[in-house]
Amino acid sequence: MPEAVRFGVNYTPSEGWFHHWLDFDLDSVRADLDSVAALGLDHIRVFPLWPYFQPDRTLIRPRAVEQLLALADAAAERGLDVNVDGLQGHLSSFDFLPAWTRTWHRRNLFTDPQVVEGEAAYLRTLAAALADRPNFIGMTIGNEVNQFAAGPHPDPDRISEAEAEQWLGRLLAACAEAAPGGLHLHASYDAAWYQDDQPFTPAHSARLGDVTAVHSWVFNGTAQRHGRTAPQTEQHAAYLVELSKAWAEDAHRPVWLQEVGAPAPLIPAEHAAAFAEATIDAVLDCPDLWGITWWCSHDVSRNLADFPELEYGLGLLTNDRKPKDIAHVLAAAESKAAAPRSTALVVPSAPALRSRCAPGGPVFDAWFRLAADGARPTTVLDTRTADHDHLTARGITEVVTPDQVLPTPQGGTRS
Incomplete structure (x- = not known):
């Protein structure tokens, strides 16, 4: 469990987006990182x-690995x-999959033995190269890789x-083998929590x-359904943090809000700072929070085509590295100790019932x-409601089911 909440940013290069690896310019990276470090x-x-x-x-390109190390070292200097x-x-x-996994070479990313071994070799190579850097936190297997495993992917x-599970275990082990002691994890988009299949x-x-x-x-669907200033929108990140705790075996497993952002037009630019402030305040009231990493550092250049607006x-x-109002919100954020959440809402343990937890579902609404x-709710699995040791370890003193949580006026009290 960390002593203080970490505050960071997903680094999006100001020049060339992630295609900057093709024309890697360390001076440009350094200037980007200067602007990030200036935010504290x-x-x-x-x-x-x-x-x-x-x-x-x-073929894992040695020059590419060297560039990654140069970026990490530039970050350490700041x-x-x-x-x-x-x-x-x-x-x-956009999807970025190597040609040896697609079309004429189509093989399943998760089950083909040669592909999985290639993935493991790649992760081992990156982790081993970074392992001796004191500023290396650890590896994330990939960004929202779960979207390749089901619809709505085409x-x-x-x-x-x-x-x-077998795939995750194999690749997490590869990271740990190459960089023992690192914080290694995987990251799914919210379908893992909300999508039944x-x-x-x-x-x-x-x-x-x-x-x-x-x-x-x-x-x-949250902002579309409830609007930009609704609690459901401003506390969506806190809800996901607390929802995740129902499945954790460690009562105090740390949770990392690894991505959160203010997407226009649902969150208009002039309201992004207010959204960020409300989101961060809500999440900081969640115990066992490892950190908040905002998406993202720099805008995508309008010179690049075909991105969603x-x-x-x-x-x-901005692209010229000037901070927006939203940047000052993150810069001003301060870690605080969050008290335990003593009221737990029961959630279904069956993966096929996850949609009950999604926006508009009975768990979400409850x-x-x-x-x-004012209950500061957390969640507990339906299989653990009578597990006294588990509830005590988490500081839970009240367990309620969604059908027990009746609508009340905003700010009212439950009977």
């Missing part, structure tokens, strides 16, 4: 593009720690829950790896009714 943040999350680093299954995502994978609506590599499950997120990662995006303006800083009543 303590870490960045970094994204090598997988096909650029491993264009052939048995007091920034570094987490590295390996399998990119998927970023900002061409998914279908797998079972057991195959997903997603093979990457809440239990995988909350039990595998050294920390639970959650990615909170309110364009998932919302992607261009998510940066804390959680926010409890929050409106």
Whole structure:
């Protein structure tokens, strides 16, 4: 459990986006990192593009690895720690998969033995290269890799829950083998928590790896349904953090809000700072929070084509590295100790019932009714409601089911 909450940013280069690896300019990177460090943040999350680093299954480009190390060293010079995502994978609506896994060479990303061994070799190589850097936090297997395993991806590599768990175990072990003592994890987008047929499950997120990662995006129907200033929107990230705890076996497993951002037009630019302040305040009231890593550092250049409109303006800083109002919110954020949450809402343990927890579902709605009543809710699995040791370890003194949480006026009290 960390002594203080970490505050950082997902590093998006101001020049060339993640394609900057093709024309790597260390001076430009240094200038970007200067602008990040000036905000007083303590870490960045970094994204090598997988096909650029491993264009052939048995070729991991030494020059690309050297560039990654140069970036990490530049971050260290500015007091920034570094987490590295390996399998990119998927970023900002674009897929980046090496040619040796697609079309004429189509093989399942998660189950083909040669592909998995290639992935493990790649992660081992990056982790081993970074292992001696004192500012290296650890590896994330990849960014939201679960989106390749089910719909709505247009061409998914279908797998079972057991195959997903085997794949995660194999690649987490590769990271730990190459960089013992690092904080190694995997990161799913919110389908892992909300989508009934997603093979990457809440239990995988909350039990595998050294920390639970959650990615909170309110364009998932939350902001559309409730509006930009509703508690459901401003506390969506806190809800995901607390939802994740139901499946954790460690009562105080740390949770990392690894991605959260203010997507326009649902969160208009002039309201982004207020959204960020409300989101951060709510999340800091969650015990066992490892850190908050905002998406993202710099805007995407308008010179680049075909991004969804919302992607261009998510940066804390502009393309010329000037901080926006939202940057000052993150810069001013301070860690605080959060008291235990004593009221737990029962959630279904069956993965096929995850949609009950999604926006508009009965668990989601009940959680926010409890929050409106000032209950500071957390969650507990339906299989653990009578587990006294578990409840005591988490500081839970009251357990309620969704059908017990009746609508009350905003700010009212439960009878």
